[in-house]
Amino acid sequence: MEQLQAVANVKKGFCLDPRIKLLLMAVVATSEFLYSHTAFMIAVALIPFALLLTNRQYKTGIIFFVLFTAGLVVQAVQNSIQFPMVINMLIVLLVGLVLRLFPAFMMGAYFIKSTTASECVAALGRMHIGRQITIPLSVLFRFIPTMQEESSSIKDAMRMREVQFGTKKFWRDPAALVEYRFIPLMISVVKIGEDLSAAALTRGLDNPIKRTNITKIAFTHYDVITVLISAIMLVLTFFIPQ
Known part of the structure; x- marks a missing residue:
């Protein structure tokens, strides 16, 4: 029992239930496309911004x-400045990308950083989500940090060989930067994905028997307060004129 208590780390302080994080991520991802009110877009963007700061x-x-x-x-x-047609198209594309997609990306970044693989699997189990989704997500949570470490190692190796932006080797052969950086990373990504998939299956995630989990997840007053503040903030924006 003492060993189980040592393994099960209970988070203290502000911490949302993974199911509430998924709900907020769905709200943020869909709201930016459904309504173009500036005040509403700002209110939606404040949700991931505040959560990032709390984490x-x-x-x-x-x-x-x-x-x-x-x-x-x-x-x-x-609209007040006349740009050439090509530049105006690029501006519209970039602005739409930032205003419409970045809030959802930031919610994803918060979800991945603030949620462990065990918490995610436990939350999906409580939601009765099938293993077709649970297993890929559990692999994803371990895949991204491992890929970041591998990318950092490749970057350090390139720096030791002076193959980086601004060096003499780069100006002699700019394509070498892409070749030496992305080809090893792509090979590592494939290998990491296979290893993590095998590790997930070894841990019994595909076992048809209902599995237990020592990770404790539950709704707290933080979840209620966050949902209420987000809902009130979004509703109030409808009373603000455009």
Whole structure:
């Protein structure tokens, strides 16, 4: 019993249930496409921004805030300044990408960073989600950190060989940067995916018997407060004129 208690780490402080995170991610991902009210878009973007700050992802949150604010500014002055047709198309594309897709991307970044694989599997089990979705998601949660470590190792190896942007080797053969960086990464990605899939099956995720989980997940007052604040904030934006 002591060993089980040592393994089961109970998070303290502000922590949302994975099911609430999935709900908020679905709301953010769909809301930005359904309604183009500026105040509503800002309210939707504030949800992932606030969650990123609570999870101490300050760098990601600041980058998102700067890009989203720049997108709003460009959208506001776009009609008052005449740009060439090609540049105007690029601006519309980039602004739409930032305003419509980035909030959902940031919710995904928060979900992955703040949720462990065990919590995700336990939450999906409570939702009676099939193993066709549970197994790929459990692999994904371990795949992204492993891929980041592999990418960092490849970057360090390239730096030791002076194959990076701005060096003499780069200017002599710019294509070498792509070849030496992405080809090893692609090979590593395939190998990592196979290893993690085998590890997930070894742990019995495909076992038809209902599995147990020592990870404790439950709705708390943080979930209720977050959902209420988000709902009130989104509803109030409908009373703000465009």
